Amino acid sequence: xxxxxxxxxxxxxxxxxxxxxxxxxIHPSTHPPVPPTLKTTLRQxxxxxxxILTAIVLTVPVIGFALDWNWAKIxxxxxxxxxxxxxxxxxxxxxxxxAIPLMFTGLALALGFRTGVFNIGAPGQFLIGATCAVFxxxxxxxxPVIHPIAALTAGILGGAFWGAIPGYLKARFGSHxxxxxxxxxxxxxxxxxxxxxxxxxxxxxxxxRTPEILQTAELFRFYxxxxxxxxxxxxxxxxVWYLLNKTTLGYELRTVGSNPEAAKYAGMKLGRLTILxxxxxxxxxxxxxxxxxxxxxxxxxxxxxxxxxxxxIPVALLGQNQPIGVILSAILFGAxxxxxxxxxxxxxxxxxxxxxxxxxxxxxxxxxxxxxxxxLYRLKLPQSEIEKxxxxxxxxx
Amino acid sequence: MDDLTGFLKLALITATPIALGAYAGIMxxxxxxxxxxxxxxxxxxxxxxxxxAMYLYQPLQGxxxxxxxxxxxxxxxxxxxxxxxxxxxxxxxxxxRFKADQIISGTVINLLxxxxxxxxxxxxxxxxAPTAPGTFPRLPIPLLSQIPIVGDLFFNHxxxxxxxxxxxxILYYVLFFTPWGLHMxxxxxxxxxxxxxxxxxxxxRYICTIVGGxxxxxxxxxxxxxxVGAFSLRMSAGRGxxxxxxxxxxxxxxxxxxxxxLLFGLGTAIQIRAASLTATDSALALIPTQVYQAIPxxxxxxxxxxxxxxxxxxxxxxxxxxxxxx
Numbered sequence: 001x002x003x004x005x006x007x008x009x010x011x012x013x014x015x016x017x018x019x020x021x022x023x024x025x026i027h028p029s030t031h032p033p034v035p036p037t038l039k040t041t042l043r044q045x046x047x048x049x050x051x052i053l054t055a056i057v058l059t060v061p062v063i064g065f066a067l068d069w070n071w072a073k074i075x076x077x078x079x080x081x082x083x084x085x086x087x088x089x090x091x092x093x094x095x096x097x098x099a100i101p102l103m104f105t106g107l108a109l110a111l112g113f114r115t116g117v118f119n120i121g122a123p124g125q126f127l128i129g130a131t132c133a134v135f136x137x138x139x140x141x142x143x144p145v146i147h148p149i150a151a152l153t154a155g156i157l158g159g160a161f162w163g164a165i166p167g168y169l170k171a172r173f174g175s176h177x178x179x180x181x182x183x184x185x186x187x188x189x190x191x192x193x194x195x196x197x198x199x200x201x202x203x204x205x206x207x208x209r210t211p212e213i214l215q216t217a218e219l220f221r222f223y224x225x226x227x228x229x230x231x232x233x234x235x236x237x238x239x240v241w242y243l244l245n246k247t248t249l250g251y252e253l254r255t256v257g258s259n260p261e262a263a264k265y266a267g268m269k270l271g272r273l274t275i276l277x278x279x280x281x282x283x284x285x286x287x288x289x290x291x292x293x294x295x296x297x298x299x300x301x302x303x304x305x306x307x308x309x310x311x312x313i314p315v316a317l318l319g320q321n322q323p324i325g326v327i328l329s330a331i332l333f334g335a336x337x338x339x340x341x342x343x344x345x346x347x348x349x350x351x352x353x354x355x356x357x358x359x360x361x362x363x364x365x366x367x368x369x370x371x372x373x374x375x376l377y378r379l380k381l382p383q384s385e386i387e388k389x390x391x392x393x394x395x396x397x
Numbered sequence: 398m399d400d401l402t403g404f405l406k407l408a409l410i411t412a413t414p415i416a417l418g419a420y421a422g423i424m425x426x427x428x429x430x431x432x433x434x435x436x437x438x439x440x441x442x443x444x445x446x447x448x449x450a451m452y453l454y455q456p457l458q459g460x461x462x463x464x465x466x467x468x469x470x471x472x473x474x475x476x477x478x479x480x481x482x483x484x485x486x487x488x489x490x491x492x493x494r495f496k497a498d499q500i501i502s503g504t505v506i507n508l509l510x511x512x513x514x515x516x517x518x519x520x521x522x523x524x525x526a527p528t529a530p531g532t533f534p535r536l537p538i539p540l541l542s543q544i545p546i547v548g549d550l551f552f553n554h555x556x557x558x559x560x561x562x563x564x565x566x567i568l569y570y571v572l573f574f575t576p577w578g579l580h581m582x583x584x585x586x587x588x589x590x591x592x593x594x595x596x597x598x599x600x601x602r603y604i605c606t607i608v609g610g611x612x613x614x615x616x617x618x619x620x621x622x623x624x625v626g627a628f629s630l631r632m633s634a635g636r637g638x639x640x641x642x643x644x645x646x647x648x649x650x651x652x653x654x655x656x657x658x659l660l661f662g663l664g665t666a667i668q669i670r671a672a673s674l675t676a677t678d679s680a681l682a683l684i685p686t687q688v689y690q691a692i693p694x695x696x697x698x699x700x701x702x703x704x705x706x707x708x709x710x711x712x713x714x715x716x717x718x719x720x721x722x723x
Contacts (some may be wrong), residue, residue, distance in 0.1 A: 054410070120638070175701040179642040183694040190694075194687040212421020251431050314508060317501050354630070361508035368505065369497035 002008065048318070050373055051366035052332070053360045060360060066351050077082050077347040084342025085335035086326060088293075093226040097296060099334030101126070101308040103233035104288025106315030106326040108281045113321045115277035116257030121166060121181030122285040124188035125159040130293045131192050132158035134300045135200065137213030139228025146214040152232075152290050158288015160279045162188060171271035177278060185309075193339025196302050209301040219295040227295035233330075236284060236388035237323035253277050285309065314364050336360065402550055403613045404666050409550070412655075412662025413438065413561045414622075417616035418640025419654035420568055424609030425485070425562070426649060427572065429585040429600045429713035434488055434501035436512030436637025438481045442617025445515040446477030447628040448522060450621075451498045454530045466530045470622050473530075477618040478611045482656065484510070485610015489603045496717040507637075515630060522628055532626045533557070558578060561655075564612070566661040581605060585711035588718040598718045646697060649711065662699075664693020 060074075105122045110120035119125075132154035142150055147282045166180035202211045219227040239280040244250040256263040264270055280363055288308065295299060317332055319325030340356035366373045418435045450473030457465040458470075470484070485504050491502040526619050533555045542552040552581040572578040583591040584601045592598050639661055646660075647653025671689035 060517060067518065105451065169698065169702055173702040175698075176645050179645050179701060180698055182638050183640050183698050186694045187691055190687040190691045195686050198685070266420075313500075313504050317504065350520065352515040352519035354512050356517070357512030359507045359512075361505045361512060364501060364508065365491060365497070365505045368501035369491050369495035371495045372491075 010362035016370040044190065047370055047373060048363075048367055048378060051363045052367060054376070055362035056374070058362055059355060061360055062352050062355055062369065063347075065254065067347060068354075073347060073350075077351050079344050080262055080346030081339040082344040083339075083346075084338030085098070088342070090224045091338065093224050095331065096230055097225050097227070097334075097336040098337045099330040100227075100233050100295070100309055101288045101292045101325055102315050102330035102333050104291060104332050105234060105285050105312035106309050106319060107114050107233075107323060108284035108288070109316035110311040110319060110323065110326050111240050111284060112277065112281040113316060114257055115253040115273075115281075116260065117167070117170075117274065117278050117281065118178055119163065119181055119278055120178055120313075121163060121184050121278075121282065121309075122129065122312045123307075124181070124185035125162045125282040125285035126289040126292075126309045127185075127188045127192050127304060127311050128162040128289070129155035129159035130289030130300060130304060131195060131200075132286070133290030133293045134210050134213060137217040138211045138299075142216060144216045147214065147346065148219055148294055148374045151217050151294055152215070152287060153287045155285045155290020155293075157286070158284035159289065163282020164275055164279040170278075171274045181278075187191055192300075192304060193302055196300060196304075197309065200300075204298075207301075209299050210300045213294065216296055218227075219291065221295075229291035229295040232287070232291060241323040242283070249276075285312070300382060305347045318364055318367055318369070334361075398641035400595075402546055404670060406550055406636070407669060408659060408666040409463060410554070410558060410662070410664040411665040412620045412658040412716060413558050414616040414636050415640050415643050416426065416561050416655050416658035417564070417612055417619065418555075418637055419644040419658055420564055420651060421481075421609040421611075422610060422615035422644040422652060423481070423568065423572075423618065423649055423654060425488075425583045425602075425606040426714055427581050427586035427711055428487070428605040429504065429588060429711055429716065430492055430602055430606050431715045432488065432606070432609060433500060434484065434506035434637075435640050436492075436633055436635070437503075437507035437617075438484045438613035439483055439512045439617040439637045439640075440514055440612050440633040440663065442477040442481040442614030443620040443632060444517060444522075444617075444628050445614075446473040447471040447619040447621035448517065449529055451522070451529045455527050469530045470533055473622055474615070474618050477622070478614045481614015482607050482611040485607040485613070486603075488610065489606040493599050493602055493606075493717065497714050499717075509632065514628075518628060518630060522596045533623050538606070542693040546594055557615070557623045561613070565651050565655050566649070572651065582711070585713055588713050588716075591695065602718075642697065645710075646701060648681050657697075660691050664696065667692055 008144070021384070041080075043129055064074055067077065067186040084091055085095055108122050109119060110123070133151040136151040138152040140150070147284060164182060165184060166177045169175045169180050170177050183353070196210055197208060200210045203207055213222060221227045242250075244254060250257055252263070252268050252273055253276070256268065258275070260270060263273070290310070297304075311333060315329050316326055318329035318332070336356045336359060340353040343351055343355075417656075418439060421435050421438065422432050453472050454465060454469040457469050461468050477679045484703075488499075488502055488506055491497040491505070492499045533554055535553060538552040538559075542548045543551070563697060570578075572581065580591065580596050580601050583594075584598050588598045592600075617633065620632055625632070640658075643657035645656050646657040647655070648655075668690045669707060671686050
């Protein structure tokens with residue numbers, strides 16, 4: 001009955017599925033993928049592109065209202081958005097710099113969603129990863145190439161550890177990962193707060209932050225502020241894709257994610273896989289924190305930004321939990337982040353940079369509910385991944 | 398003794414928005430609609446309530462004189478509740494009508510709330526904005542508030558604390574002792590079966606999600622009109638997510654959620670008191686304040702694991718209902 005319940009509650013398929021597909025072990029997404037052609041790729045991009053366009057058009061009334069419908073000012077505000085995101089000197093490289101941590105945390109969330117854990121803990125794992133990396137970065141002198149590798153490894157281990165805790169608690173006691181990851185976010189925050197104010201504090205009494213990392217630990221910058229963390233993020237995306245699609249472990253993780261009952265029936269070790277999936281997700285978020293410290297910030301203040309962890313949810317969802325999609329949506333969010341700063345500046349402060357959240361929200365809404373876009377443009381769009389899989393996330397289940 | 402009463406009272410007060418947020422979650426999730434947007438609904442409720450009270454206060458002074466403070470606070474509260482209901486409606490439409498993933502829909506609302514409140518705050522609530530009426534006064538309940546200790550602890554509060562207790566009872570009664578509550582639970586546990594016996598599944602979900610949004614809006618009102626008296630960016634500061642935790646911790650049950658919220662309230666009270674304690678008491682000063690701050694969160698984790706805390710959500714939680722084509 002347990003596994004039947006899981007199936008019967010999913011919305012009824014639009015066309016009768018072949019009998020084989022209804023077998024609990026054969027989830028549609030586990031079939032060998034059809035290699036994409038240019039045409040299908042373009043069709044898949046239609047929806048996100050239309051969503052982005054519509055979202056930006058929808059900001060016109062918001063921004064217009066804030067600027068009393070003075071078109072010169074409105075043009076200046078949008079010019080600022082574009083310049084800040086793309087066209088100003090170094091704007092695009094800065095957009096990529098802002099996107100790098102989002103790529104890691106987005107991948108972390110996507111991996112979690114695909115393997116059936118709702119990891120709200122990315123902010124905490126990001127913070128712990130950053131803390132471990134900064135410690136190795138300033139306290140342990142090492143030769144050049146080895147130093148950043150050691151610091152990044154520390155970040156990965158820290159994030160994985162912080163993720164493994166709720167994983168263990170879920171596997172051992174059945175306590176819900178959503179609660180525990182939220183709690184661990186706060187605990188990470190207090191731990192970092194104490195560390196930065198006490199044992200890890202820069203001896204200089206004027207500042208409350210850690211010492212700067214040694215030069216040997218810094219990630220190599222190859223164009224203005226752009227650092228090799230970009231390639232690490234691309235590598236991580238490839239790694240996630242490879243793990244999920246090409247390995248037995250990935251297959252097992254996905255099976256646990258899409259149908260735990262079937263996984264148990266097939267003799268997979270549920271507990272071990274649950275811990276592993278959150279730990280891997282945490283490792284990615286932790287690596288993101290380490291990369292941000294070693295590549296951009298070089299020292300850690302109190303209240304170190306954890307927004308990257310929260311932005312991860314929309315980044316992963318907009319990327320439809322696919323590694324390549326996550327990379328692209330992280331770049332978009334990075335662009336919006338940088339652009340909105342300049343937009344606020346150019347509008348003399350009248351347009352708050354927070355406006356960009358509205359754009360993000362509308363994009364996400366349209367991607368999540370393609371029926372809205374289809375209705376709006378009277379289009380016959382292909383069913384998106386989201387609709388095909390029934391549900392992208394699995395609620396609390 | 399006075400100190401202890403004050404401490405417990407503080408816990409009760411800080412538990413209020415958490416509990417209200419948790420009830421908002423229970424409303425929608427009992428009918429099978431996952432709501433991670435409580436944070437955004439709270440933030441919007443706080444902003445709209447403050448905005449309305451601010452801009453209505455001066456015009457109302459002409460009409461009501463001294464009573465204008467209360468009238469504008471009341472109208473602000475209604476506006477805050479309304480804005481929460483509106484977002485609840487949006488969540489309902491996207492996740493029921495358009496069958497969007499409910500987690501995404503919730504994320505959309507959170508983002509929207511950050512965006513809209515930021516925009517409105519920058520434009521209408523900074524320099525040059527009219528004066529705000531402040532916060533709700535305490536309303537000691539006659540006679541009951543005269544009882545020593547208990548009177549001050551429970552019957553000498555601002556209005557939303559009472560509302561929280563009232564709502565606990567109402568929600569508990571409605572959920573478990575009325576036909577409507579039975580419908581709610583049926584829709585959340587087994588929508589197909591509910592449909593078969595003639596319950597309008599999606600209508601129940603719409604109503605409960607909207608009412609849930611209204612309650613989340615009220616939780617936001619607490620932030621501005623009961624506590625601070627002003628709005629600031631992202632002032633909900635994660636309380637919506639804590640409310641979610643309280644809801645799950647309380648196992649989707651109003652009284653359980655109240656208990657969990659009180660636990661968080663106690664933790665916050667410890668935090669606030671710890672700051673003054675460490676300054677005077679040398680033995681306690683050795684323990685870093687962060688340890689006090691961490692207590693409620695650690696306690697939740699331990700309690701959840703220790704109680705064998707297998708939380709079982711309503712079975713249909715998170716799943717859109719297609720309806721039977723006949």
